[in-house]
Amino acid sequence: MGHTADRRAPWRAALGDIIYNADTPAGRVFDLFLIAAILVSVLAVMLDSVAPFRVRHAAALDAVEWALTGLFSLEYLLRLITARRAWHYARSFFGVVDLLSILPAYLALLLPGAQYLLIIRVLRLLRIFRVLKLVRYLSEASVLTRALQASLAKITVFLAVVLTLVVILGTLMYVVEGPQHGFTSIPTSIYWAIVTLTTVGYGDIAPKTPLGKGLASLVMILGYGIIAVPTGIVTVGLTQAQRSARREAAPAVTCARCGLSPHEPDARYCRRCGEGLPT
Amino acid sequence: MGHTADRRAPWRAALGDIIYNADTPAGRVFDLFLIAAILVSVLAVMLDSVAPFRVRHAAALDAVEWALTGLFSLEYLLRLITARRAWHYARSFFGVVDLLSILPAYLALLLPGAQYLLIIRVLRLLRIFRVLKLVRYLSEASVLTRALQASLAKITVFLAVVLTLVVILGTLMYVVEGPQHGFTSIPTSIYWAIVTLTTVGYGDIAPKTPLGKGLASLVMILGYGIIAVPTGIVTVGLTQAQRSARREAAPAVTCARCGLSPHEPDARYCRRCGEGLPT
Amino acid sequence: MGHTADRRAPWRAALGDIIYNADTPAGRVFDLFLIAAILVSVLAVMLDSVAPFRVRHAAALDAVEWALTGLFSLEYLLRLITARRAWHYARSFFGVVDLLSILPAYLALLLPGAQYLLIIRVLRLLRIFRVLKLVRYLSEASVLTRALQASLAKITVFLAVVLTLVVILGTLMYVVEGPQHGFTSIPTSIYWAIVTLTTVGYGDIAPKTPLGKGLASLVMILGYGIIAVPTGIVTVGLTQAQRSARREAAPAVTCARCGLSPHEPDARYCRRCGEGLPT
């Protein structure tokens, strides 16, 4: 947006073009190579956690992880160096994700197990929409985001009520069923209430007494019913976000005589009163 | 609404201002302190139910619970004394909740276990929206409430049909599967039908015979489908509540000749007397 | 609707008034008494299936069931005799339900266990909306029914696709997982697919192999996503049913000059062009 004069050295500007821009052939090759590397890296983290696989291929996995971590570290440095505004990039969503994607590898030297946090690299894959020129998807994503933001206040109220409900219902079940039926404490019973209200229903804890089953039935029907609330909220929010997105794409014309609005994009006369429309 | 002359003594009015009003600095401090106390109290009730914790910290927990119960009892008395209309407060939603939030502590002296009912204090936390001046959240909450009220008749009809369904389907499963497969009685089978129809699916009771599995499949597909009904109801109700909320928010135009108000947003002439409206 | 001349004897007409009409005091008492009897009867059927209760109170349960069956049989006969058109009643929804509500009791003399089918009496409870003069609920029920009827074709197509999906996905899982992991046959695997797609998830059958878990993940995400389809269908159907119900309640007036429609119920002038409206 804010277009500041470009004060980068020519080689930095050229390199930045390759790294940040997916329009040039070189930039495209860079981005596709990057996405492939991320995919391999995420796969390596996953396989590293599969015991039989790790035992057999420990050396290969280590090599891949360190090679890719080196590569990503280098890339992060280059991004910082070649960015038009380094600090702006470092604080952006992808800037933070890029940093978090290399830190756990170094952390794992001190804290074994931390290498699994490298999985956060999966977030970098979201760049794929921008790389593949899926502009349409980006604009749809912005409609979704706007709808969710508009619904935020309503959803917060809904969540506050739901959390209050599960605390009370969970405690009631603790009193009714008691530790001997698996409801070992109030926090555990609240966990059960969440499992039940959201209709997940693991079955690791389930009521045994008739009164408990009756209360559980109530929780289930409640959960089955109130899922309608966030759905309604998001649908209404989405309808409005969609409408305002369309309105921004085509500003509405109003008939000077009868006041009818909106008109179709190709209209030159008011369809209601026949008056000419301003163009 | 009804503004009666304030006949409270000055000290009562001043104290009432602190307790009931969150706009003044003193009132704000009071409210934030209160919310912290409620949070500590709810946490104490929860931890009291965790056996290993209770064994080790019984004395501390007791001290905290009694201290806070004393505090809340004092607060309730002060609210009664300093309220503009004590009886009005006592019968209001928060008035009843405030009372119920202290009673279980005294009840527990006679009836061990009753102290867990103190969890009802979590309801007092809902005051947070008012305290934190989240007015926008309150108005969203009122839109939600209005939508649910408008949908009440439809949801009652829906619930009546669902309850009838689970009674019949549960009994059918009892006849088909029988006690030897876990469907030990009709009430238990109805409980199973609710667990299945709401798609919770604990798995503590599950059909074993082919016919039972077929019938269960029907129940599941039914449950999967009819969840659409409350969702549709709430969405339609919410759309209307939203629209009428927006209409109320829009400045009302008044007809200069006959005084009719409000008018629809696109009105250019008074619908009652035909006079032109200011635009 | 079709008003035929009443050719019933006076005593039949008077009795019919009590039985069919809930407006007179006598009719109201009759209906409330009937609903109480149905409730007791449904409760008796349920308790009859609870083994410990049946053992202790077999005689009392038998007495209650036979007394109420006799009562309902008598009522059915009286309904037939006093109906304006007996055959019309016998074929109506409640006529069939009333008959089905007494047959299982006699059937149980030949076929032990049939008495549980008496639970169908719960359907008679739906009369409560009519009895309690919940006219508003009846009109809401008709809006719901109309919305579901309008959505029927779409829902049939949706169900056909879902059923085809579960058959194919179930068979795939049978091939992938095989009998040794609980997927003992294709019908059982289809049952699993339904349990999973509808997000019920008992857990009595669950994939064990990596490939099976991958396929199951696909089924779950599919089921999680396509529940949006019936919900969307019903919401759209409900919006339209609601709108046409409102339109029928108030016939739309059209402005003769500019053609604007609809107008608010109290409009006497067109709000767009100021023309007088026909009244």
Added chain:
Amino acid sequence: MGHTADRRAPWRAALGDIIYNADTPAGRVFDLFLIAAILVSVLAVMLDSVAPFRVRHAAALDAVEWALTGLFSLEYLLRLITARRAWHYARSFFGVVDLLSILPAYLALLLPGAQYLLIIRVLRLLRIFRVLKLVRYLSEASVLTRALQASLAKITVFLAVVLTLVVILGTLMYVVEGPQHGFTSIPTSIYWAIVTLTTVGYGDIAPKTPLGKGLASLVMILGYGIIAVPTGIVTVGLTQAQRSARREAAPAVTCARCGLSPHEPDARYCRRCGEGLPT
């Protein structure tokens, strides 16, 4: 659409009429017979997988499967021979399905177990809508398809976010709970995250530690909430698809002066040239 001159021999045209056309009595008989054969075949594949049944009726099942496979092979050849454009049919949806419906039988000679893939014949049953002249259902299906296509971009964005979420949440749970509580590897934990987020909840893997239960509660509430997103997307898409379908169904008015068509339902003047439209 493209009407090419029919260069088939008369007997091929006549046979093609029976096979492809469901309007003539002969074509109708052929189609109904075909659907019955498909149903029998699908049933045979299912029963073939039920061990006790296969043991007893192996010969009969084999006979039925080979007879029907021969029949369907013959039908496929006839369809190819009698089609107006054989290659066009072979590449169409039903052309591919028809081929896939016979291949597994021959494949099973080399690869035992492949015969279960014959279940794909169930897809051929979808022809039933065309055969039974359920034109209305076909047009509803096209509204549904159009709505889903319009929502495709939004749903892809949603799925990408959900998949990213389950990868991160699954890994977190692997770190928190670890192999000793059933979260044996990251892929398994991701599988758990999908089972939980979609509210399926088998319960074969469930968190045991307090921290794990807290994280799981978050996943559940998230899953319970974000199901609102695809629902909202589809509802909005369906509303629009419905509206444009209705607009197409409404008789198009053509402007007498400039020939513009179609016009909006409420148009009284041509929006391009201002001419009055016939009403």
